[in-house]
Amino acid sequence: MGGTGFFGAIAPIRYEGPKSANPLAFRSYDHDKLVLGKRMEDHLRAAICYWHSFAYTGLDQFGGATFLRPWFGDDMASARLKADVAFEMFDILGFPFFTFHDRDIAPEGASLAQSNRNVREIADVFARKLETRKVKLLWGTANLFGARRFMAGAATNPDPDVFAYAAAQVKNAIDVTHQLGGANYVLWGGREGYETLLNTDLKRELAQLGRFLKLVVEYKHKIGFKGVILIEPKPQEPTKHQYDFDVATVYGFLKANGLENEVKVNIEVGHAVLAHHSFEHEVSLAAALGVLGSVDANRNDYQSGWDTDQFPNNAPELSLALHAILKAGGLGAGGFNFDARARRQSFEPIDLIYAHIGGIDTLARALVAAAAMIEDGALDRFLAERYAGWDRGEGAEILAGRRGLAEMAARVERDNLDPQPSSGRQEYLENLVNRYL
Numbered sequence: 236m237g238g239t240g241f242f243g244a245i246a247p248i249r250y251e252g253p254k255s256a257n258p259l260a261f262r263s264y265d266h267d268k269l270v271l272g273k274r275m276e277d278h279l280r281a282a283i284c285y286w287h288s289f290a291y292t293g294l295d296q297f298g299g300a301t302f303l304r305p306w307f308g309d310d311m312a313s314a315r316l317k318a319d320v321a322f323e324m325f326d327i328l329g330f331p332f333f334t335f336h337d338r339d340i341a342p343e344g345a346s347l348a349q350s351n352r353n354v355r356e357i358a359d360v361f362a363r364k365l366e367t368r369k370v371k372l373l374w375g376t377a378n379l380f381g382a383r384r385f386m387a388g389a390a391t392n393p394d395p396d397v398f399a400y401a402a403a404q405v406k407n408a409i410d411v412t413h414q415l416g417g418a419n420y421v422l423w424g425g426r427e428g429y430e431t432l433l434n435t436d437l438k439r440e441l442a443q444l445g446r447f448l449k450l451v452v453e454y455k456h457k458i459g460f461k462g463v464i465l466i467e468p469k470p471q472e473p474t475k476h477q478y479d480f481d482v483a484t485v486y487g488f489l490k491a492n493g494l495e496n497e498v499k500v501n502i503e504v505g506h507a508v509l510a511h512h513s514f515e516h517e518v519s520l521a522a523a524l525g526v527l528g529s530v531d532a533n534r535n536d537y538q539s540g541w542d543t544d545q546f547p548n549n550a551p552e553l554s555l556a557l558h559a560i561l562k563a564g565g566l567g568a569g570g571f572n573f574d575a576r577a578r579r580q581s582f583e584p585i586d587l588i589y590a591h592i593g594g595i596d597t598l599a600r601a602l603v604a605a606a607a608m609i610e611d612g613a614l615d616r617f618l619a620e621r622y623a624g625w626d627r628g629e630g631a632e633i634l635a636g637r638r639g640l641a642e643m644a645a646r647v648e649r650d651n652l653d654p655q656p657s658s659g660r661q662e663y664l665e666n667l668v669n670r671y672l
């Protein structure tokens with residue numbers, strides 16, 4: 236191993252199977268195992284995120300850093316050390332992807348020109364490391380929420396110069412994502428929202444946000460970037476009202492701007508919970524609307540009301556979302572990015588490893604259960620039967636637009652129609668799901 240020595244003697248993590256008691260082994264994630272004819276690794280396309288693993292200091296609202304990392308500092312030497320440690324962790328875990336914000340990888344300079352140069356310098360470091368490894372970039376993104384200048388928004392700022400500054404930052408972040416062969420580019424509108432309408436012109440801000448997204452899509456095509464542009468919905472935090480509330484809201488926004496065929500969604504489990512949805516609801520809706528892009532894998536505390544970004548550990552719960560993803564034909568260019576952080580008391584290097592092992596094992600278990608649901612077919616058969624009336628006869632005619640209200644009224648009265656309900660069988664279906672787990 237050698238290298239920075241940060242992870243000490245931790246060897247690359249291997250699959251040892253469900254009976255293994257080794258906490259440094261995968262018990263369910265067997266990357267080459269075929270699930271529905273596809274390798275587990277290719278189903279899950281797991282990514283390690285830079286920000287929570289290497290930039291988060293352990294701070295919370297009441298206390299500062301608890302993680303004492305040798306690369307905490309805002310000079311380029313620290314950024315290079317951070318990159319070395321990051322790739323050592325990618326080697327240990329063997330996940331196929333990673334993700335980052337521009338500000339995670341390199342410090343802000345005295346000017347945007349300098350900041351952008353810093354980002355490109357570390358991107359060059361990445362490019363050299365990628366040459367000898369199989370790990371790839373799932374997506375890059377720009378941090379348009381941390382700096383003071385963005386307190387009133389980036390694209391939705393009342394000052395057009397902040398919009399321009401954000402555009403300049405995003406241009407650079409797309410350039411490096413393109414250079415590194417990124418499969419997607421993400422936009423999470425961290426400050427695109429508002430605290431009070433007293434100081435906010437909502438109509439203008441939505442128009443600005445639409446313009447910004449169009450510029451991003453135009454630029455992507457201009458430079459020949461083949462990755463998918465993704466919007467990550469979140470209902471609140473940091474602002475009280477975020478414009479990209481949930482999948483439905485984002486879809487409406489895309490439609491309004493004619494971008495529904497250009498942009499997809501990156502659905503975060505915890506954000507679904509904050510929007511009072513289940514994760515499987517958000518996934519299923521995105522799939523139904525044709526905008527399912529990628530996933531930020533984590534879990535949220537159900538009581539706290541803020542974004543807790545914990546590692547996933549509930550396979551039964553995730554299995555329904557995995558089922559929806561499999562039914563949709565998978566995530567395509569997307570993947571499962573662990574937008575999750577170890578708790579602030581879990582400050583040792585090995586905690587980062589435990590966290591990711593648990594996360595990917597949980598996803599793997601959920602995937603296997605979901606695949607069993609698909610193979611068995613009982614859930615699909617139930618749905619097909621429940622809606623069968625729409626596939627033929629009058630149902631098909633109605634859907635095809637060949638029946639008006641008057642024609643339906645005439646038929647219902649003439650035939651004295653008196654439809655009888657049939658059971659929704661919820662408990663039967665829930666029991667069925669439990670059989671696959």
Ligand code: XLS
Nearest residue numbers: 376423467503531542574
């Ligand atoms: C924050 C978001 C953020 C995005 C990337 O809540 O999840 O981490 O994934 O900007």
Ligand code: NI
Nearest residue numbers: 467503531574
């Ligand atoms: Ni996220």
Ligand code: NI
Nearest residue numbers: 503505542544
């Ligand atoms: Ni989050």
